Amino acid sequence: MTILKRQQKLWQTGMHAILIAISVMCILPVILMAVSSITDEKTIYTKGYSFIPEKFSFEAYQFIWQDADRILHAYGITILITLIGTLSGLIITALLAYPLSRKDMPLNRFFSLFVFFTMLFNGGLVPTYLVYTQLFDLKNTLLALIVPALLMNAFYIMLMRTFFKTSIPDALIEAAKIDGAGEFFIFLRIVLPLSLPILATVALFQTINYWNDWFNGMVYVTDSKLYSLQNLLNRILLDIQFIANSNFGSQAELAADLPMESVRMALAVIGVLPILIAYPFFQKYFVKGLTIGAVKG
Numbered sequence: 001m002t003i004l005k006r007q008q009k010l011w012q013t014g015m016h017a018i019l020i021a022i023s024v025m026c027i028l029p030v031i032l033m034a035v036s037s038i039t040d041e042k043t044i045y046t047k048g049y050s051f052i053p054e055k056f057s058f059e060a061y062q063f064i065w066q067d068a069d070r071i072l073h074a075y076g077i078t079i080l081i082t083l084i085g086t087l088s089g090l091i092i093t094a095l096l097a098y099p100l101s102r103k104d105m106p107l108n109r110f111f112s113l114f115v116f117f118t119m120l121f122n123g124g125l126v127p128t129y130l131v132y133t134q135l136f137d138l139k140n141t142l143l144a145l146i147v148p149a150l151l152m153n154a155f156y157i158m159l160m161r162t163f164f165k166t167s168i169p170d171a172l173i174e175a176a177k178i179d180g181a182g183e184f185f186i187f188l189r190i191v192l193p194l195s196l197p198i199l200a201t202v203a204l205f206q207t208i209n210y211w212n213d214w215f216n217g218m219v220y221v222t223d224s225k226l227y228s229l230q231n232l233l234n235r236i237l238l239d240i241q242f243i244a245n246s247n248f249g250s251q252a253e254l255a256a257d258l259p260m261e262s263v264r265m266a267l268a269v270i271g272v273l274p275i276l277i278a279y280p281f282f283q284k285y286f287v288k289g290l291t292i293g294a295v296k297g
Helices: 002-037 041-047 059-065 068-101 108-120 125-135 143-150 154-167 170-178 183-191 193-212 215-220 229-244 249-257 260-295
Strands: none
Touching (some): 059 068, 068 154, 068 193, 068 229, 125 143, 125 215, 143 193, 143 215, 154 193, 193 229, 229 260
16 A cells, blocks of 8 residues: 555656646746846847846837837727637627537537537638628628637637536426526526636636737738737738838837847737736636646547
C-alpha cells in the first residue's frame, strides 16, 4: 500500500511539474511582450528582446497616447459589440442547443446533422460578403461587426448540447412536466440555473472572439468612426510600417524617430490586457464547463 501511495505521489508530482512548465511557457511570452513595450527602442535593436532590459522607456505609449481619443472611441465600439454579440450569441446558442439535447424533439438527428454540417463547410467569402452587404445591407454598420460572428458557431452549440444531455437528468425534466411546467419554464427556471459552467464557458469563448475580431471590420467597415479596437490598432501598425518603409526625406526622418518595435508590443498589450483581466473571473466556470461538456460527450 505504501508503494502504491509513493507511486501516486510521484505521478502527481510529475504531472504538476509538467503543468507548471507549460504554464510558464505560456506566461513568459506575455511578460516579454509587456516588458518590450516599455523598453527603449535602441536597446531592442542593439541587444534584442530581454526580460530585464538595460534601459526602460515609455516612448511607445507616449506615441500611442497621441491617438488617445480614437483609441478610447475604438474601445467603446469593441466593448459594445462584445457585450451585445456575446449576450445575443449565448441566447441563440442555448435556445438551439437545448432542443437538440432532447431525445423527444422531432427531427432531432436531422437538425443535429444540419448544425454539424456547418462545422465542415461554408459558403466562402464572396457569397458571404454579397449576402451581408447587398441582401442585408450591413456594410458600415455596427451590425456588420456583430451578425457575421453571431450566426453562428456550431462548435459552441454542440458543446452546450453535450452538457445539457449529460448534466441535466431526464428525470428532473419529467418531474417538472408532471407538475405542469411548460418547456419555457423548464428551460428558464431549471435548465439554465444548472448550466452556469457551460454558459460561462461559451460566453468566454464568444467574448474572446468578438474582442479579437478584426476580419469583419476589415471586410465590412470602411468608416473610421466604426473601427473596433483591433481594426484601429491594425491601421496604426500599417501606418507605422508605411512610414518605416518610406524613402522620402521628411518621412524617413520621422521613421528614424519612431519606436516601431516597442509600439508593436504596446499595441499588443493594449489589445490583450482587458481579456487577461477578465479571464480569472471566468476560470472556475470555464474549466468545469469545458471538461464536463467534452469528457462526457
